[in-house]
Amino acid sequence: MGVVRVLIHCLPFNVLVNHLNKRLARFVFLVWAGLATASFTGCSKEAAMPRLAGEGATAPDAYLVSSTLIGEYPASELAARIPEVPIAGALVRYPIRVYRLTYRTRNTDGQFIMASGALLVPVGTGQALPVLSYQHGTIRPDEEGRAPSYYRSGSEVWSVVSVLASTGYMVSAPDYIGYGASKAFPHPYEQAASLASASLDMLRAAREFAGQQQVTLNQKHFLLGYSEGGFATMALHKLMEEQYSAEFPVTASAPGAGAYHKSAFADYILKVDKPLSFLSTYVWVLDTYNRVYGINRPFAYYYNQPWATQLQADLYSAVPDRAALLFTPAFQQGILNRTDQAMLAAFRANDIHDWRPKAPLALFHGTADDYVPFFNSKDAYNAMHLRGATQVELRPIAGGNHFSSVTEYTLQAYAFISQYR
Template sequence: MTLSAVTLFNSRHRSMRPVATGLLWLSLFFSVAAGCKSEAQPAPAATPATPVATHLISSTLIGEYSPAVLAQRVSSVPLAGALARFPIRVYKLTYSTQTPAGQTITASGALLVPVASQPLSLLSYQHGTIQPDEERRAPSYYSSSSEVWSAVSLLASTGYVVSAPDYIGYGASKAQAHPYEHGPSLASASLDMMRAAREFCKREKLPLNQKNFLLGYSEGGYATMSLHKLMEEKYAREFTVTASAPGAGAYHKTAFANYILSSDKPLNFLSSYVWVLDTYNKVYGINRPFPYYFNQPWAGQLQLNPFSSVPSKPAELFTATFRQGILSNTDQPMSTAFRDNDVYDWKPTAPLALFHGTADDYVPYFNSEDAYKAMRSRGATQVELHPIEGGNHFTSAARYTLEAFAFISRY
């Protein structure tokens, strides 16, 4: 699901063994991003991709940042700046991808490239929820409110090439509606960004090794799981997943829908669940009117503004007809959409660690627990479950940051 605004986790990387001790500092980075000043040089004009590129369209240098600048961004965290090793160059890439309907469009993302001579690993970082009115938080803007600004940039400075897709609906594709929590398009947009990143590195003669890491929390965790599944099941000859560490994702959509619609207790995040429902209603061509799903007056309000406030009790917001159809499994169109977005029950071969707060009331813990049990029952031997005891969706982000990087640093 989501993890809005500045609390969303922010960070990634593995490499050097000394990073393990420095990871503790990374968990504090969330308070650092706001208010930092860029020392970027003026960006040159976009350069077109070479004719051999199949996904990359253009690259624009946003700026080059020294280890000292990156350290300054986290100056409130004792000793964290000592992790900065290489200068990094940050680029905005545009690349071709497809919408859920199969239309080829231009999307964008940020590419963070350490200035180093040795071959580096590629790390795909999937960001969390960005509301439509927060569009400038998308990675390619590289603003102080973007998740890639501080911790992710610092981690790139330790030696990862970081590919950070905006997703469809942000950056170059902002004219499109973001297909919120739609697993197939989150995965394909992220994979196409990785392809564009490799094409860029090849064109610029920046050596990559064969290691590919995947990270993300909340909607980014769900996108990471969807990407991992896509890469192993359909593109294993093109990419090998070295390790992935998704955090707090809504992997078991069918169970999540039943959890919401059967609840008689207030839920704090119904507006996000409304966004998911609206996405599936459109993407899967169900196209029912809002009054089918929502009681009045909220049906009318949501039709005018899908992000308007809603009541906290599901029975008050959702119609009895809709709730009964899902809970009895007789609403075939929407039940099929939920199943199509389940990514909990498959067999990964690469090491995969699931991180989740046990008291998460936004994306319940059972999403990760169900994934772990299903994967292990299919014979997946390199799947780990890391419960964050007592953590909710937001307080668990720091622990996720620390432990996810400790996990991938093994590989």
């Protein structure tokens, strides 16, 4: 194992990727596939306009509220967490300490609330640490325990992300609003502003914690995330570069399979005449935007019966797989004919594909993704290049769907950010 370890830390990562076997692929798929599982939660009826971090109310003197040591895990234990893939254990280099942080962030109404996340710190590196912000994917409301701050066996933070931390990154993994310390609030699903601000404020809390614990950090910040985590990663990258580049310079980011072009995605859903397995996810998105942007329409405006009554009682219930059956003609026509100005504005507020990033950014996406279509990443790549971005790459995963692509995403995204470390 010692020889393998030396090879892994000396070879270029693309060479390492070629040596990882099918058992590793199977493991990564099983762990990460949950990121793309779509579902939804109940709604709160407050009308609120979203604000990004730093807008509106005065920021607190400190973001970090408390920290709790969850545990310290030796390298041998981390390697043993992946018994199906012995070679994957060779990626493990350092023991890690895992902490649960609670911190201040703003809810969608601009008010400060308590949020939480996990902080993974490698031990004994002997050098200043780069920071990796990891944005998790969709978490079902009945699987709230998968949020990073719970750090439970079987979750991606407990396994794959712990291995990433053990290679020498301090990993900041926010729960987002709606999980952990903020679980009393509805999760603002696929709402760019809150995903970005909750992630940024977790980074602030992590930096404060590092100062208290005398953990030396360098100025490198890397961003990773898949599915909703890919959308959150893109939103965070945009926020950091456009408003907080001096505070948190982005070194490189690698979002995967995010719904970056919400307006085009809405048109696609309402136009396509075929079964769509993800319509229940769109119900959650509509509920979030209807609430957060103060539109506050009744369910019967969006959904045909009997699903309007059914969804009002249980937003988590099953829906038909064809848009024409689920959505009312009035709603469909309002979007496609461009007359529903309120919801169209909400979609535009969450179009995060058309801007000019400066740091290296790689867009990973399966070309056969029928859950979050590939055009989301392609549109982002094209729009960014038209704006003069020179360090944006489109990394198609040929033939991959939303679930089968997670293995290649994980390996290639880590390889991508590692070259800038």
